[in-house]
Amino acid sequence: DIQLTQSPSFLSASVGDRVTITCRASQGISSYLAWYQKKLGKAPKLLIYAASTLQSGVPSRFSGSGSGTEFTLTISSLQPEDFATYYCQQLNSYPITFGQGTRLEIK
């Protein structure tokens, strides 16, 4: 199974900050990586797919990059509604796996 390790697991930041979350895969997954935002009591929301493609309707302050085993999600200027937990997901092979999550909180 492909393991995804996100770092950091917890991030404290302020509105307006630029933040980056990293997702490392235990083996190469080409660009078959997606990023989701998850808020308590809500369904996950797709932000980025194919490592760097912004999902329709998602603000342009979100961006993704990477390929192979290392990927990043960047939020260029944090907004109050961005405080949530973020997950990466690999879709290169079965079983589909998620990272453990990065909890982003207000400083």
Added chain:
Amino acid sequence: EVQLVESGGGLIQPGGSLRLSCAASGFTVSNNYMSWVRQAPGKGLEWVSIIYSGGTTHDADSVKGRFTISRDNSKNTVYLQMNSLRAEDTAVYYCARANTMIIRNGMDVWGQGTTVTVSS
């Protein structure tokens, strides 16, 4: 409007069975890859099962042989039959659709989730 609505969750004793339903509207499930994903209390997301448009299925090792994903095209609904339930199956269960009908593009439409609690 494109929408997924799950139902069928509840409290069930260990060893019991439950069938979850995911009713779709605004699109046709038989033309899409449909997955179940769960989140146990205080834990992260875990993919459970997928059914292809052609009917092929894949399951996570943790549910293999106990859970079965299926669909009823006439009802435009996807199901998850869960047998031999264990305490560790306690979770919110979401169904989700593959983005742009390509599973490698992630999952773009999700239901609101249905809660399964396995406890005596």
